[in-house]
Amino acid sequence: MKQNGSRIIIYIVLTIISIVAVFPFIWTFIASTHTNGQIFKLSYTLVPTGNFVENLKQLQKLKPIWQNLLNSIFITVTCTVFTLLLDSMAGYGFAKFKFKGKNALFFGCLITMMIPSQVTMVPLFIQMTKMHWVNTPASIIVPALASMFGVFLMRQSFEQFPNDLIESSKIDGAGELRTFFQIVFPNMRASIASLGILTFVTQWGNYMWPLIALNSEKSFTLPLALAMLIAPGEVINYGAIMVGAVIALLPVLIFFLIFQKNFISGMLSGAIKG
Amino acid sequence: MKRKKIGKRICSILLAATMFSSTALLASGCASSDSSSKSAKSTSSAPGKLSGSITVCGWNQAASALKANAKQFMTENPGTTVTVQTVDSDYTKLYSELAANSGVPDVVTIQNRDVKNFVNKYPDAWLDLTDMMKPEESNFSNYVRGLAMVDNKYYAVPWDLGPCALYYRKDIFKEAGVDPSTIKTYDDYIAAGKKIVTKTGGKTKLIGFDYSGSTSTDMPAVFFSQLGGQYYNKNGKVQLNSDAMVKAVDLCKKMINAGVAVNLPNEWNDRISAATNDQIASIPYAVWYAGTLQAISDQKGKWGIMPLPAFTAGGNTQANEGGSALAISSQTKNAELAKAFVKFALMSSEGNKINFETSKLFTSYQKSYKDPEYTATDDYFGISIGSTFAKLSTNIPTVDFGPHFTDVNNALKTGIGNALLKKQDTKAVLKEASDTAQKAIDNE
Numbered sequence: 022m023k024q025n026g027s028r029i030i031i032y033i034v035l036t037i038i039s040i041v042a043v044f045p046f047i048w049t050f051i052a053s054t055h056t057n058g059q060i061f062k063l064s065y066t067l068v069p070t071g072n073f074v075e076n077l078k079q080l081q082k083l084k085p086i087w088q089n090l091l092n093s094i095f096i097t098v099t100c101t102v103f104t105l106l107l108d109s110m111a112g113y114g115f116a117k118f119k120f121k122g123k124n125a126l127f128f129g130c131l132i133t134m135m136i137p138s139q140v141t142m143v144p145l146f147i148q149m150t151k152m153h154w155v156n157t158p159a160s161i162i163v164p165a166l167a168s169m170f171g172v173f174l175m176r177q178s179f180e181q182f183p184n185d186l187i188e189s190s191k192i193d194g195a196g197e198l199r200t201f202f203q204i205v206f207p208n209m210r211a212s213i214a215s216l217g218i219l220t221f222v223t224q225w226g227n228y229m230w231p232l233i234a235l236n237s238e239k240s241f242t243l244p245l246a247l248a249m250l251i252a253p254g255e256v257i258n259y260g261a262i263m264v265g266a267v268i269a270l271l272p273v274l275i276f277f278l279i280f281q282k283n284f285i286s287g288m289l290s291g292a293i294k295g
Numbered sequence: 296m297k298r299k300k301i302g303k304r305i306c307s308i309l310l311a312a313t314m315f316s317s318t319a320l321l322a323s324g325c326a327s328s329d330s331s332s333k334s335a336k337s338t339s340s341a342p343g344k345l346s347g348s349i350t351v352c353g354w355n356q357a358a359s360a361l362k363a364n365a366k367q368f369m370t371e372n373p374g375t376t377v378t379v380q381t382v383d384s385d386y387t388k389l390y391s392e393l394a395a396n397s398g399v400p401d402v403v404t405i406q407n408r409d410v411k412n413f414v415n416k417y418p419d420a421w422l423d424l425t426d427m428m429k430p431e432e433s434n435f436s437n438y439v440r441g442l443a444m445v446d447n448k449y450y451a452v453p454w455d456l457g458p459c460a461l462y463y464r465k466d467i468f469k470e471a472g473v474d475p476s477t478i479k480t481y482d483d484y485i486a487a488g489k490k491i492v493t494k495t496g497g498k499t500k501l502i503g504f505d506y507s508g509s510t511s512t513d514m515p516a517v518f519f520s521q522l523g524g525q526y527y528n529k530n531g532k533v534q535l536n537s538d539a540m541v542k543a544v545d546l547c548k549k550m551i552n553a554g555v556a557v558n559l560p561n562e563w564n565d566r567i568s569a570a571t572n573d574q575i576a577s578i579p580y581a582v583w584y585a586g587t588l589q590a591i592s593d594q595k596g597k598w599g600i601m602p603l604p605a606f607t608a609g610g611n612t613q614a615n616e617g618g619s620a621l622a623i624s625s626q627t628k629n630a631e632l633a634k635a636f637v638k639f640a641l642m643s644s645e646g647n648k649i650n651f652e653t654s655k656l657f658t659s660y661q662k663s664y665k666d667p668e669y670t671a672t673d674d675y676f677g678i679s680i681g682s683t684f685a686k687l688s689t690n691i692p693t694v695d696f697g698p699h700f701t702d703v704n705n706a707l708k709t710g711i712g713n714a715l716l717k718k719q720d721t722k723a724v725l726k727e728a729s730d731t732a733q734k735a736i737d738n739e
Contacts, residue, residue, distance in 0.1 A: 057590050061571040143394045150397045233391045236350075236380050252355035252384040253563075254457070254617045256586035256655070 049270065053263035060259050076260035083261055088239050089246040090268060092158065096231075096242060097224045100162050104171055104220045105213055112175025113201060117187065127176075134169045138230070146233055160234040161242075165224065171216050178212035179205070214283030218276075225273055243269045347629040348376035349636060353404035354384040356654035357454075357619060361404075363653045364640040377636055393417050401627040402637060405451060407442040407618040408696040414445045415698030422623040424449045427634055431642055431660075438691040439659040443620055450622055452641050453659040455650065457581030457617035458688035459517050462588060465599045467491060467499055467576040475601055481546055484577075484604040488555030491576050501555035503566055503575045504547065508711035511562035512704070513616060515711055517579050518543035521603060521614035523692030526703050533703055533732040535710060536725035542606065544714050544721050551715060558716075567591070579603055581616040582657045582684040589675045598676055600683055615691045618659065657684060699736045706732035 047067075052060050053076060054069040080086050115127050145164055146155075154160040182205060190200045206213070228244045235241055241249070247265045251257055353361045358381040365377035380400055382388045386409075392398045393413075399420065405413055414421060428449040432440065439453035461484075468475055471494035473487040488501030504514040524539025550556040557574060559565035569575045571591050578584065588598055602612040621641060623633045640646040647663035650656040657680075663669060669681030697703065710728030714721045 058571060058592060061568040061591075063568070063572040143391055146391050147395045147397060150395065155398060229387070232383060233388050237378075238381050248383065249355060249358075249381050252357070254581070254583045255356045256590055258590075 046270065049263055049266050053260070053267045055260060055263075057259050060263070072260060073264065076264040079258055080261035080264050083250060083258065084241075084246045084265070085239050086243075086246060086265060086268060089241050089243050090272075092240060093225065093243040093269075094272065096158050096161050097221055099158070100165050100224045101217055101220045103162070103166050104168055105217050107166055108168060108171030108216065109175045109179075109206065109209070109213055110201065111172045112177075113179050113205060115172065115176040116179035116182070117184070130169050130172060134173070142230065142233065145230075149234055155234055156236040156240050158240070161224075161227070161231050164230075165227075168220070171220065174212065174216055175209075178209060182209065211283060214280055218280055218283070221276060222273065225269075344374075345372045345632050345635055346374045347632050348378065349401035349627065349629055349633050350378045350380060351402040351621075351636065352380040352382045352389070352400040354382055357404050357656070358382075360650045360654040360656055361640065363649045364646055365636070367645065367649060368636055368639050371639075372635070375632060377632075393420055396420075396626075399624045399626050401629065401633045402621055402623055404454070404619055405622055407439065407453065407620050408700055410443055410451045410620055410622065411445055411696060411698045412700055413622070414450045420625055421450045422625050422627065422630060422633075424452060424623065424634070424637075427638065428452065434642070434660055434662045436659065436661065436688060436691060438615060438688075438693050439618070439620075441693045441695065442618075451620035452622075452637050454619045454621055454641050455583070455656040456659040456688055457583055457615050458657070458684045458691060459520070459579060459581050459603060459614040459616055460600050460684065460687055461577055461579050461603050462584065463577040463599050463601065464573075464594075464597055466597050467495070467573070468599075470494060475599065478601075478604050479608055480610075481549075481604045481606060485550060485553050485555055488550070488576075489553060492555055495573075497554075499573055499576050500557040501576055502550060502578065503557040503559040503562075503569050505560060505562040505565075506551065506558045506712070506716040507560065508708040508715065510560070512708055512711050513562070514579065515540075515543045515547055517581075517603075517614050517616050518546050518606075520616065520692065520694060521611055522606060523611065523694075525695060526700070527695060527697055531697075533706075533729045533736065535703070535707055535729040535732065536722055540725055541721050544711060544725065546606075547711075547715055548718075548721065570594075582680065583617065583655065585673075585676070585680055586655045595675050596677060600676055600678065600680075602687060611690065611692065613687050613689070613691045615688075615694075651681070657681070659688075661685075699732075699739070702735040702739075703732045706735065 051067055051069050054071065054073040056070075056072045056075075059070060059072070115123065149155050149160045149164075154163075186204060186208075187200055190204045195203070226244055227242070228248060231242050231245055232248075235245065238246070238249075243265070247262060247269060250262050250265065351361050351365065352358070358379055362379045365379050368377055369375055382404075384406075386405075389399070389403060392400075393416075425448050428435075428440075428443070435453055436456075439456060440449075443449050443451040443453050461478075463475060465475075468487070468491070471487075471491040473490055475487075478484050478487055484501070491499055491501055502514070505511050508515075519539055522539040522542055524537055524543065526533060526535065528534040528537075547556070557569060559569060566575070566578065567587060570578070570588065571594075578588075585600075588594070603614060605612050621637050623630065623637065627633050640650070641658070642660050642662075644663055644666050647658040647660060648666060648668050650658055651668050658664075664681065664685040669685065670679050671681070672678060673680045706728040709731070710724045713719045713724040713727075
C-alpha cells in the first residue's frame with residue numbers, strides 16, 4: 022500500500038514536469054495554425070485552427086525557407102558525419118598508438134579548447150575572406166570539423182577499449198584501417214552516437230558563426246532565417262515565425278526519436294566513467 | 296538483436312544523409328554564386344552614367360525596402376547591380392566585418408542613435424557625406440541632422456524617423472466618458488486613466504510598460520525625448536540624474552502609483568497581447584508602431600491618434616523614438632554608385648514612396664511629406680498617418696546620444712528597474728546609474 026502511494030506521488034510529479042517540458046513544443050505547433058491575432062488572445066484555445074497553410078505561404082514570401090532548410094540539413098549532416106569520422110580516428114590515435122611527443126601534441130590540442138570561440142571569430146572571418154569561402158557552406162563546415170571536444174571525448178572512451186581485441190584482430194591479419202572500422206568503431210557505438218547527437222544539435226542551432234560567415238538569404242541556415250524575421254520597432258509576423266519554428270523543430274525531433282536509445286546509453290556511459 | 300537494428304539504421308541514415316547532402320550541395324552551390332559579385336568594379340566612364348555593383352545591408356523590413364529600392368534603381372540605371380543583404384539588427388555581423396576590416400557592405404543601415412558610436416569606434420571606416428548632405432540640409436529637421444553629424448561632418452544620411460503620438464482606443468475612451476480633446480497634460484491623462492480603470496472594473500488600464508526596464512525603456516525614453524532631456528552634461532560626462540530624466544521616470548512612477556499602468560515584463564510582445572485583449576487603452580509611441588496595431592485586424596477603426604499630452608499646459612508635445620540612417624563604407628570601390636543609390640532611396644519621392652509602401656518607413660526627408668502616399672487616408676485609423684506624424688515632427692527636441700550610448704543605456708535600464716520595480720528613490724538610483732555608465736566609458 023505504502024509503496025503504491027509513493028508511486029502515485031512520483032507519477033504525479035513526473036507528469037507535471039513532463040507537461041512543463043513538453044508544453045512549449047505543443048504550443049509552438051498549435052500556434053503555427055493560428056492567425057497573428059489568435060496567438061495573442063487571452064482566451065487562447067489549444068485547439069488548432071486552420072491557418073497553417075496561410076502562415077506557411079507568408080513565411081515563403083518572407084524567406085526562401087525550403088532552401089534554408091536544405092542548407093541546414095546539408096551543413097549539419099556533413100558536419101556530423103565528418104566530425105564523427107575525424108574525431109573518432111584522432112581519439113583512437115591518441116588512445117591506442119604510441120608515438121613520440123604524443124602527450125605534448127595532445128596537450129597542445131587541448132589548449133585550443135580553452136580559447137573562447139569569440140576570440141577566434143574575427144581572425145577566422147579574415148581567413149575565410151582571403152580563401153573566398155565567405156557565403157559558402159564550406160565556411161561553416163570546415164572550421165567546425167576539428168572539434169577538440171570530440172577528440173577528447175573519443176579518446177576517453179577509446180581508452181576503455183580492450184587492447185587484447187585490437188591485438189587479436191591484428192594477429193588475424195587485419196590492417197589498421199580494418200581493425201578500426203570493423204572491430205573498434207562498431208563496438209564504440211554508444212559514445213560515437215552521443216558525440217553525433219551533440220554535434221548535430223549544436224550545428225543545427227548554430228547562429229553566431231553562420232551569421233557572420235553567410236551573406237545572402239539563399240545561403241542562410243534556418244536559425245538565421247528565423248532570427249531575421251524579428252527586428253526592433255517592426256511589425257512581426259508571429260504566425261509565420263511559428264511555422265518556421267515547426268520546420269526547424271521537426272528534423273531534430275525525428276533525429277532524436279531515432280537515436281533516443283543511444284543518447285540515453287551514451288549519457289550513462291559517460292556518467293559512470295567520470 | 297536490437298543493437299544490430301540500430302546499427303543498420305545508423306548506416307541507412309548516413310547513406311540517406313550523404314545522398315541528401317549532395318543534392319543540397321548542388322543547390323547551395325548555385326545560391327552562393329549570386330552574391331560573389333560583391334567585389335565592386337569601378338569603371339570611370341562618363342559622369343552621370345553609373346555602372347558597377349555595390350552591396351547594401353539592412354535588417355528585416357529595412358532590408359525589404361532596400362530590396363524594392365534596389366530593384367527600381369537597377370531598372371532606371373541599367374548596368375548597375377545593387378545586392379541587398381539581410382543582417383541582424385544587433386550589428387553582430389557588422390562589428391565582425393569592421394573588426395576584420397573586410398567584407399563591410401558598401402552601404403550599411405545604422406540606427407540613428409548609434410551613428411556616433413560607430414564613427415567613434417571606427418573613425419576611418421566611413422565616407423564623409425557632407426558634400427551630399429549640404430545642399431539638402433533644409434529638407435531635414437535639426438533633430439536628425441544632429442544625429443548624423445560628428446565634428447560638423449555628416450557620416451550618414453537620415454532615413455526613417457520615429458515621431459511619437461498617443462495612440463488611444465476611441466471606443467474605450469468614449470465608454471468611460473473621456474473626451475480625448477480635453478487631455479492636455481499628463482495630469483489630465485492620468486485622471487482619464489483612472490476613469491477608464493474604474494469604468495472597466497480594472498480590466499483595462501491606461502498604459503503598459505516593462506517596470507524592470509530590462510526588455511525596454513521606450514516609455515520613459517519617449518517622455519525624456521519630449522522634455523528635451525540630454526544624456527550628458529556640458530563637460531561631456533554622463534548625467535542620467537538630470538531634471539528631465541527624473542521627471543520622465545517619476546511620470547512612470549506616478550502612473551504605477553495611480554493604478555493606471557500595467558507591467559509588461561516582456562514589453563514588445565506583452566504590449567501586443569495587452570492591446571489585443573483590451574487591457575490597455577492607450578500607447579504613447581512612435582509612428583512605426585502603427586503597423587503593429589494594424590495587424591490587430593479586429594480593432595480596425597477603434598484606434599485614434601492624437602498628440603502626446605504635455606508636461607505642463609501648452610508645453611511641448613513632440614518626441615522621437617528610434618529611426619535609422621544609411622552610411623557608406625570607406626572601403627567601397629564605387630562611392631559614386633553608393634551615393635547615387637542612397638540619394639535615390641532616401642532623398643527622392645520615388646524612393647520614399649517605396650519605403651512607405653513596402654515597409655511603412657516614415658522618412659526624415661521633409662520634401663516627401665507632400666507626396667500622395669503621405670497624405671492618403673489610412674483605412675485602419677481613418678486619418679492620414681503621414682500628415683498626422685509629419686505635423687508632429689517639426690519641433691522634436693534635439694538630443695545627443697554620444698559615442699557610448701550602449702553603456703549609457705545599459706546603466707539606465709538598471710536604474711529604471713530600481714526606480715519602478717524596486718520602488719527606490721528616483722534621484723538616487725539615477726545618480727548611481729550615471730556613475731556606472733561613466734565608469735564603463737572611462738574603462739574603455
